[in-house]
Amino acid sequence: MATTEPSTGALPDPATAPLTVGGDDVLLTASGIGVNASWGHIYGPVDLRVRRGGVTVLVGSGGRGRSALLLTLAGRMKPSNGTLTAFGKTNDAQHLFGHAALAYIDEVDKIGQTIRVRDVLTEQLRWRAPWYKFVGLGNEDDLERLCRPVFGPLTLPSLDSFVEELPELTAALLRVAMANHRQPELLVVGGIDKLTRISSSHRFLERLIDLGRRQTVITCDINGVVPQEGVTDVIEVDNLTDGEFVRIEREDRKL
Template identity: 70%
Template sequence: MTAPFDPVIIEAQGMSVKASWGHIYGPVDLRIRRGGVTVLVGAPGRGRTALLLTLAGRMKPTSGTLHSFGQRNRAHRLFDKSALGFVDEVDEIAQTIRVHDVLTEQCRWAQPWYKFVGQATAADLERLCRPVFGPLTLPTLDAYVEELPELTAALFRIAMANIRQPEVLVVGGVDNLNGLQSSRLMLERLIDLGSEQTVITANVNGEQPVPGITDVLEVPNLTDNEFVRLEQGDRIL
């Protein structure tokens, strides 16, 4: 018998995270429906970032429950089925490095250790970045990351994180971009990705209902402070 389809892919109940130095966020209750884009509304800071990390399986809840893919509080399971991009604490790219070098490294990581992978080509750039960039202009292979326009750099980071194209894609807040036009274009690209994946992002302001945005969820109990890495021995994976 085929298992019934569950429209909810992730559900948190009373979920909180604490570190040895104090409270980070929570308790939080939310439900992420499968497909499209879910926008979490809350102030930027360590709490919101930690929540995104938790929803990508990169951080374990300290209390409460997190149900995902039919399992309870199994961060590794969620980790395997998600990608996380445009979060400085996780995927920030060294500025003095070329697009070509980042692309080559990611292509090699995506292959078994015994398989030789040569230098990345323009075909690799097109294959791996076009799904995220859509009609927007791709960076050139020889460009330095620090020289890329803000939106181009952000989309490139998302493309590198999303090489496997897993079921869930978690993206740092669209409000991390300085320009309103850049934020709008990024959201449009995430909506396009949401036709094939479940995309989760965040914004300090709620989005207007538009096709492709599944839900806009107000998230209380976020700590509005600069994110601090958890000390070794805390609950980050």
């Protein structure tokens, strides 16, 4: 079984990389956005502003509303109402899609547990390649190239490991690595609170902060995170679920 721990290979110190937090340089602005389905309300209205660089953590209840908001912020879902301005265009999901990667959302990138890491890597390589190019099985060099920017000093999974046997942090980072191969300006990542171990959540956030030196990263956590270097903003987001559930949740937090 693979483990996620510091590797022995020498790596450049991430702290020396430029931190691209842009002060008041706003990358994305949402005003009153929401999504409705044929069967009812999903989330909204939501107002938020994401500044360029670093990690922006959205604080709100998990569930379909939060997932749908992340899909919207990555250009994978169009808002039913409100305005979403990103990369110079308003309510243009296709334009936003081209500038964003989305990872760690089960509805989008959940990996089948009965396959090996090599199979996941090979599928990603073949998906990226021109249709006329033959792509063989993924190898160690491919794994290093695609995964090292996300894993940093942590140990990469073995190519022959089954995904279901990976530690939760390793599995989460693998999903981010597969989604972030283009390294676009915006990376939207599912909640760090999905990890069951506190230590895993902390390390996951550390890796997102490192990615935030070169990209703008959006993630979420039901309890928020401690402000620290590399975390640009921690934003409370309401209207992600039924109003009664929100009231009960807030009362529970006070206990």
